[in-house]
Amino acid sequence: MIFNIIIPVVILTKFSGEQYLGPALGVVVALAFPLGFGLWERKNTGKFSFISGLGIVSVLLTGGISLLELDAKYIAIKEALIPGLIGIGIIVSQYTKYPLLKTLMFNDTVMDIEGIEKALAEKGNSDKLIKVQQVASKILASAFFLSSALNYVLAKMIVVSPAGTEAYNSELGRMTALSYPVIMVPTMIVFFIALYYLLNSLKKLSGLKLEEMFHDQE
Numbered sequence: 001m002i003f004n005i006i007i008p009v010v011i012l013t014k015f016s017g018e019q020y021l022g023p024a025l026g027v028v029v030a031l032a033f034p035l036g037f038g039l040w041e042r043k044n045t046g047k048f049s050f051i052s053g054l055g056i057v058s059v060l061l062t063g064g065i066s067l068l069e070l071d072a073k074y075i076a077i078k079e080a081l082i083p084g085l086i087g088i089g090i091i092v093s094q095y096t097k098y099p100l101l102k103t104l105m106f107n108d109t110v111m112d113i114e115g116i117e118k119a120l121a122e123k124g125n126s127d128k129l130i131k132v133q134q135v136a137s138k139i140l141a142s143a144f145f146l147s148s149a150l151n152y153v154l155a156k157m158i159v160v161s162p163a164g165t166e167a168y169n170s171e172l173g174r175m176t177a178l179s180y181p182v183i184m185v186p187t188m189i190v191f192f193i194a195l196y197y198l199l200n201s202l203k204k205l206s207g208l209k210l211e212e213m214f215h216d217q218e
Contacts, residue, residue, distance in 0.1 A: 012173030087144035143190035
């Protein structure tokens with residue numbers, strides 16, 4: 001949160017005036033933090049996912065739109081596009097060998113997938129797992145579609161000044177700051193609804209207790 005929100009917001013709103021960094025350099029420095037953090041995290045984990053890739057693309061698009069001084073409407077379009085693509089990706093990937101639901105929720109790093117599948121088989125409910133995953137994927141995708149709509153509205157309301165100006169940078173920073181309470185909170189609520197549906201359904205179908213569906217954490 002420090003590198004992705006707080007530092008960029010401070011730079012964009014307080015240090016993008018001509019007496020400091022200026023609008024262009026202010027954008028570059030502000031976006032360097034989330035971009036650098038994303039690349040550093042990818043290097044440390046050694047993994048590169050669809051979602052983390054879109055995060056990096058989002059930062060680069062914001063920088064490109066700002067530095068090329070394109071119409072502010074493209075910021076709103078970009079803000080809506082990224083979570084929208086994630087939502088579509090979640091639904092489409094459910095019909096492939098690599099569903100995003102497994103990355104975001106039904107993850108064998110935390111959950112005892114082998115134990116859950118064994119319990120489902122013993123209850124004769126193995127065939128119902130796919131249906132549960134499909135419904136959970138749709139609920140999860142709706143969280144990102146909600147984020148897409150809220151992103152667009154927030155950007156259209158706040159970012160109205162021409163790119164390349166101190167006012168534009170300040171609005172970009174304000175939009176970033178407001179994105180957490182305005183967008184993240186309702187999106188996370190939907191996310192937890194999807195998680196509750198998944199866990200509750202697995203609990204009923206497998207007969208396992210909630211703690212039995214997770215790996216022991218020391």
